[in-house]
Amino acid sequence: MAFKAEADFGVAGRDEWFYAPAVGVGPLRFGMTVDEVVEAAETLGQTRVSDCAPHHAIFSPTWKVEVHRHGAAPSPSAVTAYVSRDVGLFCIAADAVYGPQVAYDGIPLVGRDLSELESDAIAYAEAMDVYFRYTPEGYAGPDDPGVVMRGQLVGPVLRSRPLFMVTRDGANTEWDSMPSEEYRLNESTA
Template sequence: MTFRTEADSGVADRDEWSYASAVGVGPLRFGMAVEEVVEAAQVLGQTQVSDCARDHAIFSPTWKIEVRRGAAPFPLAVTAYVSRAVGLFCIAADAVHGPQVRYDGISLVGRDLSELESDAIAHAEAVDGHFRYTPEGYAGPDDPGVVMRGQLVGQVLRSRPLFMVRRDGANTEWDSMPSEEYRHGQSAPDVA
């Protein structure tokens, strides 16, 4: 069984962040308030906080925190979503500029989605475990807190994982996904 390295998948010069299911990613912990996320995200660079559109009345008001590597106009690396009711509930790692996060040795960020699927299948077979597909058909770890998304980078769809916990009124992490993330893979992202 062969797992691809970062060099094999075109990913270089990234920070390494750890992931702990239902706890958080890197310096970000689920449940943090907006001010705590901004302070913790300073390890990457500058942050910008904005309100999210309230597409679903069931959810409390939500803020989006964009974290850029350095000061503007540097590229977007991480997007964090904070709900008034539950605090930080979603962390999205940009496929091009986001930190690398591994799940049991498999690199999740910036991967060609077909290669990531092959690695997820090989890993599941090697450990006699499982993997999961999202409703869109993207393969990833068998962890409800990891929702794999696609991000168009040039002509290739790359992996943009969301690390999540359920937010107020949602049954699953998929139900909790911010509406901005549903639209994310539809157009070319910010790759300044």
């Protein structure tokens, strides 16, 4: 089964990271400490660590590690990693514009027009006789609890911003674990 090539939807030239369910993405492994995330992310660029606002009392303190690509001009973060004091790294978000490309069984997930990604997810599910799933907002993606599809407004188009996750302390599912900073929708980056 063939899907559109990255160049067909404008993301050629990105780093390619491998996703391993419940293990991690690229050089980042679930359970890493903040220092380990910063060290592993140096291959992509510079990092900035900040505290996340405590929106839910059940979660331990959480840090946000923003990874910016190497280069002369400052750029928005390509990857945002969320690290909990109790469970370590639990969420990795790939920016729709600047993030590395991550595929799920041959389907590129980052920076896609969400309607095209939905078509590919349906075609994949039919061809492989497997399921796909929708998020509560209606974004289609693989039937993997460790992948939560989000939308990011890029110019006039809503593009895919996948979150790769494991459950964090005090949560029942990855959806419950999602950092409150990732609830923002329609934040334009272009």
